[in-house]
Amino acid sequence: MRTMVGIVGGGPAGLLLSHLLHLQGIDSVVLEARGREELEAEIRAGVLEHGTTELLVETGVGDRMRKEGAVHHGVNLQFDGRRERIDLEGLTGKTITLYGQHEVVKDLIRTRLDAGGEVLFRAKGLGLQDLESEEPKVRFVKGDEEYELRCDFVVGTDGFHGVSREAFPEGARAEYGRRYPFGWFGILVEGPPSTEELIYALHERGFALVSTRSPEIQRLYFQCDPDDDASNWSDDRIWTEMHARLDTDDGWTVNEGKIIQKNVVQMRSFVCEPMRHGRLFLAGDAAHIVPPTGAKGMNLAVADVRVLSRGLAEFYRSGSTGVLDNYSEICLKRVWKASRFSWWMTSMLHRFDGDNAFQYRMQVAELDYVTGSRAAATSLAENYVGLPMEWREDPEAIARTTEGMDA
Template sequence: MRTQVGIIGAGPAGLLLSHLLHLRGIDSVVLEARSREQIESTIRAGVLEQGTMDLLIEAGVGARMQAEGALHHGFELAFEGKRRRIDLTGLTGHSITVYAQHEVIKDLVAARVAADGAPRFGVSNVSIHGIETDSPSIRYQHEGETHDLQCDFVIGCDGSQGVSRAAIPQALRQDFERVYPFGWFGILCEGVPSSEELIYARHERGFALVSTRSPNVQRMYFQCDPKDSVDNWSDDRIWAELHARVDSHDGRQVVDGKIFQKNIVGMRSFVSTTMQHGRLFLAGDAAHIVPPTGAKGMNLAVADVRVLTRALSAFYTENRMDLLDGYSETALKRIWRAEHFSYWMTSMMHRIEGATPFEQQLQVAELEYVTTSRAAATAMAENYVGVAVA
């Protein structure tokens, strides 16, 4: 079998890239280890930057996002028993939409199926060959048979544990990583929203985040030991913790509900450079990971795809390699900016084990500054809605 672009991974990056290439008349095949049901039912948060929203609409896959997503013009920072609002739209002219990642995946899969470009689900034993030649290939097994997919380019969108990054020789890569000593305890619950917008809370007991998944389903998190177990947390204990960290002195409180999902996720920052070697290019979590505090994960994947789409289109329409050659350099400008913002938000909002009272007061002073200085609030808002990097 032959195609122009072989894509490994049917997450947001792989699916969106395949769809954007299709709109430009470029053939691709997407390979995915999981089933369609699995990728569409794995619940993950989704805060979409303005640029991500615009691209989905432009690509014809944003209708449900516009109809069902929650458009937010700001968010609240809670600390010292008070809440202060960052006016995203007032400060930047842009906004964000809360629309879960698995819903984006559903929209993209539907678009690919409608265009006869459905991913090959349930593949296994994937390996990449010949990336230093003009004719790389992807070998995989599907329904008991071995297949070789011949292509011009291989795009690795298979996440941090996939085969793509490992196909770049270690001597040519430099990996940067920071593992945080805390995690997030997440819940999904039935009930009405606690706030019209997201609440990021800093408390001496630790960070908390309150967000809305739908009018009747809410998503909340609080900082915890990443080695803790959900079995140690009764519903009553969870709600007591959230109330302690988020409720404000003016009487505004978190709204309790019936909890139907609990999980604990670790926090880390990671960047692998280079993001390309020969005819292999990495996008999304295959190349970089951010802690979710800055809401950048899916948006960075979409930004990678935007750059790759432009570069691949230039190759096929103008026989140009310069944009592909410069892919890593272009993408990493935005990636490092987002990594810094996510690190800064994480460091400012979380309880840092071993921090002195002096250091704790510095966190409060930083929050006071970004919520009272228009210049500081604007910088935060610009980063949150998405900084454009040429």
């Protein structure tokens, strides 16, 4: 098999990259280990930054998101028995959109298949070869047959446990990260919403989050032991914990409903440097992971492939490798800032092992400052709605990477 760009991983990063390349007349093949039904049924949260929603709309895959997604103009921070709102739009002129990651995946799959795109489901990557040559190769298995995909470039969007990052030669990459001593216990609930906008809560018992998916489906989380098992929690025990952490002194209470899903989410921060070796580029979770507190995971993946698609378009249009050569540097500036923000939000809102009353009061004081200072609230809001891509602020870079591009 032969294509221009081989993409290992059919999640939002790989599918969006394939779509962006298609708009520039660049062929690609997407290899995804899971089946389409499995991929589309994997329910994942989705807080989309302002720039992410703009890109989806501009490139023709945002129609259903605009109809069904919930635009939020602010978020709430709850602590010390009270709730304070951060006015995202008032402070930045931008909003966020709640639209599940799995819904984005559905839209992208349909768009790629309708356009005749090659998305090979149940195609498991086995390994990458000749990454420093002009024709790198991807070995994969589909059914009982093993295949080889030859291409000009390979992009690894196959997540933390995929084969792409492991294809870097020994000593060619550095990895930074930490595991957090807690996880999130998540539930999906059939019932009326408890709030119109997200609630991030600090409580002496630990963190909690209320997120509205739709008028009928709600998503709620609370901090838990990362090694806990969802089967250990009865519905009554879950609602008792939710009420303890979320009900406020003014009489507000979280709405209950039928729990249709329970799971425990692990928490980690991880960054791989560089995000390129030879003609292999990493994007999304294959290169970096952030705790979900800052709502940055999918948005970072979108930012990666946005840069990469422009670099590849520049290469095929003029032969220039300017953006591709600087891909890691461009993306990692944003990755590290998003990692900092996610770490800060996590540290401010969670109880750590060995925390004492002093540490808790420090967290309350920080939340009181953030919600009481316009400057501090603006800093949170700017990061939450999405920082600008600094490379796009360079007029020469913009002209070099956007000339003649349809999108």
